[in-house]
Amino acid sequence: MPGDVPPPESEVVAIGREIAAALPSPARHPGKAIDARAMDFTSRDAELRAALFRFVDVVPACRSVDDLAAHLTGFLGEVDAQTPPIKAAMRMGDSRAGRAALGTAAAAGVKHMARRFIVADSPAGARGTLQRLWRDGTAASVDLLGEATITSAEADGYAARCAEALDALTEIYRGSPPRPLLERDGAGPLPRANLSVKVSALTPLLRPDAPALGQEDAAPRLRALLRTARELDAHLHVDMESFDSREAITDLVLDLLAEDEFRDGPSAGMVLQAYLRDGGELLDRVLAFSAEHERASPLTIRLVKGAYWDHELVEARQHGWEPPVWEHKAESDRNFEALTLRLLAARPAVRVAIASHNLRSVAHAIAAADADVEFQVLRGLGDDLGHALAHLGHRVRVYCPVGDLVAGMAYLVRRLLENTSNESFLAEQARGAALDDLLAAP
Amino acid sequence: MTALPAFRNEPLLELRRAPERARLDDALRALDTRLPLRVPIWIGDERRDGDALRSTDPGTPDRVVATAPIATADDAHAAVAAAQAAFPAWAATPAADRAATLVRGAAWMRERRAELAALCVRECAKPWAEADADVAEAIDFLEYYARGALVLADAPPGLVQVPGERNTLRYAPRGVCAVIAPWNFPLAIPAGMTAAALATGNSVVLKPAEQAPGCGRMVVEALRAGGVPPAALALLPGEGETGAALAAHPGVATIAFTGSGAVGLELLRTAAAKPPQAGVLTRVVAEMGGKNCVLVDADADLDDAVPAIVHSAFAYAGQKCSAAARVLVHEAVADALLERLAGAVAVLPVGQAEAHGTVTGPVVEEAAQARVARYAQLASDTGTIAARRDPPTSPGWFAGPTVATDLPSESPVLSEEIFGPLLAVERVCDLDEACDRVDALPFALTGGLFARNPRTIAQVASRSPVGNLYVNRGITGAMVGRQPFGGNRLSGTGTKAGGPDYLLQFVEPRVMTENTMRHGLVVG
Numbered sequence: 001m002p003g004d005v006p007p008p009e010s011e012v013v014a015i016g017r018e019i020a021a022a023l024p025s026p027a028r029h030p031g032k033a034i035d036a037r038a039m040d041f042t043s044r045d046a047e048l049r050a051a052l053f054r055f056v057d058v059v060p061a062c063r064s065v066d067d068l069a070a071h072l073t074g075f076l077g078e079v080d081a082q083t084p085p086i087k088a089a090m091r092m093g094d095s096r097a098g099r100a101a102l103g104t105a106a107a108a109g110v111k112h113m114a115r116r117f118i119v120a121d122s123p124a125g126a127r128g129t130l131q132r133l134w135r136d137g138t139a140a141s142v143d144l145l146g147e148a149t150i151t152s153a154e155a156d157g158y159a160a161r162c163a164e165a166l167d168a169l170t171e172i173y174r175g176s177p178p179r180p181l182l183e184r185d186g187a188g189p190l191p192r193a194n195l196s197v198k199v200s201a202l203t204p205l206l207r208p209d210a211p212a213l214g215q216e217d218a219a220p221r222l223r224a225l226l227r228t229a230r231e232l233d234a235h236l237h238v239d240m241e242s243f244d245s246r247e248a249i250t251d252l253v254l255d256l257l258a259e260d261e262f263r264d265g266p267s268a269g270m271v272l273q274a275y276l277r278d279g280g281e282l283l284d285r286v287l288a289f290s291a292e293h294e295r296a297s298p299l300t301i302r303l304v305k306g307a308y309w310d311h312e313l314v315e316a317r318q319h320g321w322e323p324p325v326w327e328h329k330a331e332s333d334r335n336f337e338a339l340t341l342r343l344l345a346a347r348p349a350v351r352v353a354i355a356s357h358n359l360r361s362v363a364h365a366i367a368a369a370d371a372d373v374e375f376q377v378l379r380g381l382g383d384d385l386g387h388a389l390a391h392l393g394h395r396v397r398v399y400c401p402v403g404d405l406v407a408g409m410a411y412l413v414r415r416l417l418e419n420t421s422n423e424s425f426l427a428e429q430a431r432g433a434a435l436d437d438l439l440a441a442p
Numbered sequence: 443m444t445a446l447p448a449f450r451n452e453p454l455l456e457l458r459r460a461p462e463r464a465r466l467d468d469a470l471r472a473l474d475t476r477l478p479l480r481v482p483i484w485i486g487d488e489r490r491d492g493d494a495l496r497s498t499d500p501g502t503p504d505r506v507v508a509t510a511p512i513a514t515a516d517d518a519h520a521a522v523a524a525a526q527a528a529f530p531a532w533a534a535t536p537a538a539d540r541a542a543t544l545v546r547g548a549a550w551m552r553e554r555r556a557e558l559a560a561l562c563v564r565e566c567a568k569p570w571a572e573a574d575a576d577v578a579e580a581i582d583f584l585e586y587y588a589r590g591a592l593v594l595a596d597a598p599p600g601l602v603q604v605p606g607e608r609n610t611l612r613y614a615p616r617g618v619c620a621v622i623a624p625w626n627f628p629l630a631i632p633a634g635m636t637a638a639a640l641a642t643g644n645s646v647v648l649k650p651a652e653q654a655p656g657c658g659r660m661v662v663e664a665l666r667a668g669g670v671p672p673a674a675l676a677l678l679p680g681e682g683e684t685g686a687a688l689a690a691h692p693g694v695a696t697i698a699f700t701g702s703g704a705v706g707l708e709l710l711r712t713a714a715a716k717p718p719q720a721g722v723l724t725r726v727v728a729e730m731g732g733k734n735c736v737l738v739d740a741d742a743d744l745d746d747a748v749p750a751i752v753h754s755a756f757a758y759a760g761q762k763c764s765a766a767a768r769v770l771v772h773e774a775v776a777d778a779l780l781e782r783l784a785g786a787v788a789v790l791p792v793g794q795a796e797a798h799g800t801v802t803g804p805v806v807e808e809a810a811q812a813r814v815a816r817y818a819q820l821a822s823d824t825g826t827i828a829a830r831r832d833p834p835t836s837p838g839w840f841a842g843p844t845v846a847t848d849l850p851s852e853s854p855v856l857s858e859e860i861f862g863p864l865l866a867v868e869r870v871c872d873l874d875e876a877c878d879r880v881d882a883l884p885f886a887l888t889g890g891l892f893a894r895n896p897r898t899i900a901q902v903a904s905r906s907p908v909g910n911l912y913v914n915r916g917i918t919g920a921m922v923g924r925q926p927f928g929g930n931r932l933s934g935t936g937t938k939a940g941g942p943d944y945l946l947q948f949v950e951p952r953v954m955t956e957n958t959m960r961h962g963l964v965v966g
């Protein structure tokens with residue numbers, strides 16, 4: 001396919017160096033450096049790491065500081081290497097006063113961490129952050145955190161919160177100053193308000209063995225949201241989740257967007273996961289769809305590697321299946337680059353958003369794209385990269401989770417795991433890997 | 443024969459992929475054109491068809507799935523006599539050759555995965571995922587016991603040795619084994635019990651459940667196709683009386699049974715009552731009922747607990763021995779749990795087993811439907827119905843999934859096995875109270891716990907009497923080799939199907955001690 005030609009390596013490396021030079025130095029952000037060190041420390045001892053993750057995970061279900069301390073010492077008691085700090089915590093667990101102090105400190109620690117990843121407890125509460133980002137030249141996509149949806153009432157509740165969020169976002173951005181880079185690309189105008197939604201929250205009926213059930217049940221709720229987005233001129237982005245739900249999510253989005261009423265809007269998008277072995281086939285399907293259904297604003301494809309790698313591998317192993325994901329990190333990275341090239345070549349039939357915190361993956365996309373490509377980062381993980389890219393004149397969108405701590409804990413744990421997983425780019429970067437190694441072709 | 447590769451569970455079909463689902467739909471269509479299946483009384487090479495017994499599709503009761511004759515006491519006698527005659531040769535067959543027949547039988551089933559699953563769907567209304575798991579488990583049992591029998595034969599436990607004597611222990615088969623099978627795992631359980639007996643050198647007479655003779659025939663066909671001599675494995679379709687006649691036969695050395703507590707106790711009595719002239723103490727391996735409880739602590743993640751409970755209670759209409767019947771929930775989260783449970787039940791896919799995604803299909807027969815309705819009425823008369831789904835208006839034996847709460851502590855709904863889609867929820871003030879209630883039950887099959895404090899988990903595990911305790915997951919779906927399955931107390935004789943010591947039930951240990959001293963010299 002023309003346009004699929006990989007960019008010269010030298011250019012990728014040069015761009016990577018340029019971005020790296022624009023990253024803020026740790027010296028100027030002492031707080032972040034401490035966070036980074038704390039995560040690095042815990043990631044060395046796998047058992048301690050597991051104990052802390054289990055603790056973070058259970059925090060919302062604890063009923064008192066005493067209960068918090070009991071859980072913390074319960075988890076720490078299972079760590080083999082009882083280092084002095086662990087022993088000290090265990091001793092505190094022996095007295096009521098000690099537990100009160102330990103529980104209070106632990107709760108504060110978790111809140112502190114959560115605030116790094118979760119912007120606010122409601123879209124309205126995120127006003128300040130979103131406006132500041134916008135003024136600094138960065139767009140956002142808001143994601144509403146919540147409990148798992150297992151009832152219709154919960155699905156309705158999530159849909160209602162999404163509709164309210166679309167309203168709130170529209171209102172928040174109404175008086176914001178113009179930012180031409182964020183408001184128009186080669187394919188036309190870009191909405192300011194941008195909401196990411198999860199199909200698993202829109203229906204309690206996502207069943208891997210019956211995708212039609214979830215699709216049918218979610219369709220009315222997503223259709224209503226598409227209408228609201230169209231009325232408000234907002235962008236609606238459907239996240240991709242685990243492979244168990246991929247067929248339902250893909251069919252749902254493409255079937256709805258094919259409906260006549262949505263031909264003229266709203267702007268909408270979906271996600272392509274490069275860690276899937278058959279990611280390319282999904283792209284074939286999406287491109288065929290785009291060719292067949294002309295839309296006023298082209299479908300935005302967010303390219304990611306994929307957030308459910310461990311889950312996919314464990315599930316496949318437990319069932320004796322061939323994993324749907326690549327098993328070597330470099331394969332995901334290479335596929336990401338291959339899909340980047342194909343997506344870029346498919347413009348303007350689709351819009352492209354590159355969502356990665358990997359300097360190499362991002363530099364590769366920049367080297368291959370002339371312009372008209374968006375970069376997306378996660379709040380709390382990709383802030384520095386986002387700043388650097390915005391500073392270099394690229395369009396950047398920050399994915400901003402919003403929601404209360406209780407509901408957000410699963411999200412927090414996932415991000416922490418991602419941040420400390422051995423093969424993650426961010427972990428390697430934090431460990432001080434050489435820039436040349438970080439930028440090498442996968 | 444070369445050594446067998448290490449055991450590995452048969453992978454389930456990847457039903458999240460559309461082509462796999464389509465393959466199953468095709469298999470069901472093909473099966474439908476061949477119905478009803480004929481199931482013979484099959485003793486050696488003699489087969490006698492009949493239609494006194496009919497199994498029907500629980501979802502469409504006028505569809506006949508299989509027809510069979512009802513074996514009489516005379517037939518049982520003939521089957522046991524044939525099995526007795528075949529026993530010496532089969533017992534003398536090297537363990538490796540017996541194992542090879544089982545492995546070939548597994549291969550026969552593996553080639554017919556979709557067809558066999560379709561038969562489970564039709565004959566027992568198992569939803570696809572469960573039907574597929576049934577086939578996979580049948581294959582697992584054949585493969586697992588083939589390997590286990592080799593270990594028993596080749597590497598029995600060593601004995602203490604002193605100079606001048608040689609002590610050896612070996613395991614010999616017991617004789618004829620009567621396998622009396624249930625309908626709820628219509629392939630896996632008969633295949634498992636039969637394979638265990640055959641692998642260790644016993645001959646077998648299989649009496650399949652009257653509701654599932656078609657599946658029973660498939661088990662016999664698979665094993666015979668694998669090379670089990672026809673005389674060593676007979677098929678005896680029939681009803682309760684057939685099973686009773688078979689069990690009472692003096693020539694039966696072992697009874698392997700899975701089913702209701704009442705029948706299990708009756709079989710134990712039958713075995714004990716055989717006259718001394720029979721020359722055998724008939725051993726009974728029995729897997730019986732349960733009243734399985736899921737405990738939910740205040741720190742449980744309800745996002746996980748609710749779907750797991752719903753699945754454990756209502757998948758296959760609650761007709762698994764391992765299914766959840768009671769939830770004992772900490773009062774701090776009881777309201778939230780009940781509300782979400784009710785909401786989840788309200789959207790539970792209830793319908794025909796063949797529809798992909800169905801969780802709760804019809805129950806197996808009219809009598810089961812009536813029984814569930816009786817308990818549901820009792821629950822609504824004496825407690826509160828927290829959730830209830832109306833069953834589909836179709837001719838099948840549907841029972842609407844129901845959640846009851848506020849029941850009096852002496853309610854039969856809390857103590858008797860209902861074997862249907864009815865779940866009782868009780869509040870407790872802490873897990874100690876929950877453990878006390880579990881401990882008060884006569885059953886001890888499976889149990890569940892949702893809790894996150896490691897100390898709580900350890901405490902509950904140490905107090906729990908159940909055979910299989912599942913922590914922070916559903917309580918059904920035991921896998922061969924991974925979760926050896928079986929209960930204690932009135933739930934069973936404490937044996938673990940699919941576990942490393944199950945085969946010991948089918949053998950008798952024999953010890954030989956040889957003097958190796960001769961004229962003051964050790965010669966052996």
Ligand SMILES: Cc1cc2nc3c(=O)[nH]c(=O)nc-3n(C[C@H](O)[C@H](O)[C@H](O)COP(=O)(O)OP(=O)(O)OC[C@H]3O[C@@H](n4cnc5c(N)ncnc54)[C@H](O)[C@@H]3O)c2cc1C
Binds near residue numbers: 273304326332356
């Ligand atoms: C704005 C934004 C939106 C996102 N939306 C979604 C979404 O909708 N759905 C979704 O699934 N994800 C989504 N993600 C999450 C994203 O998938 C992860 O953040 C991402 O995988 C991390 O990749 P990276 O390129 O930043 O980092 P890298 O460190 O380069 O890559 C890490 C990733 O590589 C893959 N990987 C790790 N080990 C292996 C291995 N051994 N073999 C093969 N592959 C491996 C995994 O996908 C892992 O997450 C989003 C991310 C961003 C920034």
